[in-house]
Amino acid sequence: MKRCSETSNEIESKVIDLLRKYPLCDSCLGRCFGKLSYGLRNEERGKGLKTSIMLELDFMVKSHKLEELLSLKEIMFNMGHIAEGWFRLYFPKEEFQYRACYICNNEIDDMKKDFLKKAEEILRSGQIGSYVLGVKLSDSIRMLEDDLVVKESLEYYESMKHEIKREVGKVLAERGLVPNMEDPDWEVIYDVSTRSVFKVKTTKKQLNFFNRLSRGVPISSWNSPYPNSLSSEFDKMGKKIFYSVSEQPDVRILTDYPLVTDEIDNIKIDGYYIKKSSQITRRDLSVIAAMKPKKKYKVTVFSTDPEEGWEKVYGDIYDVFIDANSPSEVMEKLKVSKAQILFIDLVAYHGRLSKVADLYMKGE
Incomplete structure (x- = not known):
């Protein structure tokens, strides 16, 4: 029962954290946890999460565990209509703010x-x-x-x-x-x-595996300062990318990562090494796209005060291996060390996606 309680608290904390920052409709909040539970529509999931944290936060107010009511205002506004009555209970003389959903704009x-x-x-x-x-x-x-x-x-x-x-x-x-x-x-x-x-x-869909060997070559050109991207090069060939990872353009990808595209032979794009694997079905694509891998990054840092486990490269330069979901999480984990980050490379990923990749690559 203790573990169930910890999990519940973790989810509630994440919901509260999201609603402090973003206005989210029921569906878009529900999708943030869309792979948890089964048989619920995201709208139902999101409404249930909002109801749950309203009960939790109101309990904290009434039991004097949360005395600063102003801290609740942003959460109430970002919840939308469901929190309007609750807002008027504590702020009867103020107008409720109706905000458009951060993702879908309602x-x-x-x-x-x-x-x-x-x-x-x-x-x-x-x-x-x-x-x-x-x-x-x-x-x-x-x-x-x-x-x-x-x-x-x-x-x-x-x-x-x-x-x-x-x-x-x-x-x-x-x-x-x-x-x-x-x-x-x-x-x-x-x-x-x-x-x-x-x-x-x-059209037939093709599973490939790729490495990004250069920095500054983004996968998508959207909102990127760099002129060329993997997706724009495929567009020039009249081909489409159906699935690729999201990774910052200055991070090299040194492990074999899946890329699903139209059928195409001999893919040669500057900054990338792409190896054709096999045809896959739409269902295979859906399964691959739904898998969220755990990532391992190699971070090259400059530090005069290295920590245990860091691998010396030369002088005061070290390689640090960190499990994280993103480069921003890597930087957060290294804040305490005060090391200067020189480069970040993605060197491995784990989980179900890694096992699927191994199966396809062994079958070649």
Whole structure:
């Protein structure tokens, strides 16, 4: 029972920390923990989490364990409508602030309804046979999600596009339009930026493994100071990247990391070494994309006061190996040492994704 209590407190602390910083609708908060529990919609999960911390925080106020009420204001505002009555209890003379969701701008429900309507029209027109749904997020939303996951170490996060596809797909299936998840002929795609739906013939997807051997060569060009990126080079070839890791452009990737693309031979892109592996199905892609690896970084530092376990390179330069979710977490862990960070390299990753990669690479 003690372990269950610790886990509950850890989740509640994370929810409170998120809501101190970001206004989040029920769905977007729920997706921050989307891989925990089963059978719940993210909207239900998020509303339940908000209700739970409202009870917990109100208990702390009433039992005089939390005396500074002003510290609750931001949390209340960022919760949205569910906290309005609670806010008026403690701040009856003040106006409640209605804030748009940090991720979806309170638009995710409208997106689902719009996608459902337009997809059903296409499917009932008889233009296509077997199908699967797809969602193209805007660059801004994708960047918001990537930054949030890394910055807040959201190990159990689910992307907005997966929620939209799943919820719309369920309704279509209930109406007799069942998606073919294994071998569809068509993909019906919702473009979040333009609110348009288009259909494309499905293509074979290829699993590759890559290393990034140079610094300053980002995977995505979005919000990057560098002119070239891996994704822009694929665009020039008329090819698409379906899955890649998120890693800061100044971090070399020295371990073999999965990259799912259109079928293509002899991929040669400056700064990268890419090795073709095999074809994979959409289901394989979904499984790979859902896995969040644990990472190991090699950090090269300058320090006149090295700690035990650091590996001497030359003079006052050392290599330090750190398990972390992101380079920012690496820097946080090294703050106490006051070492000067020179370079960061990703050298390994662990967990289910690593085991899947080993299976594919051994099968070559």
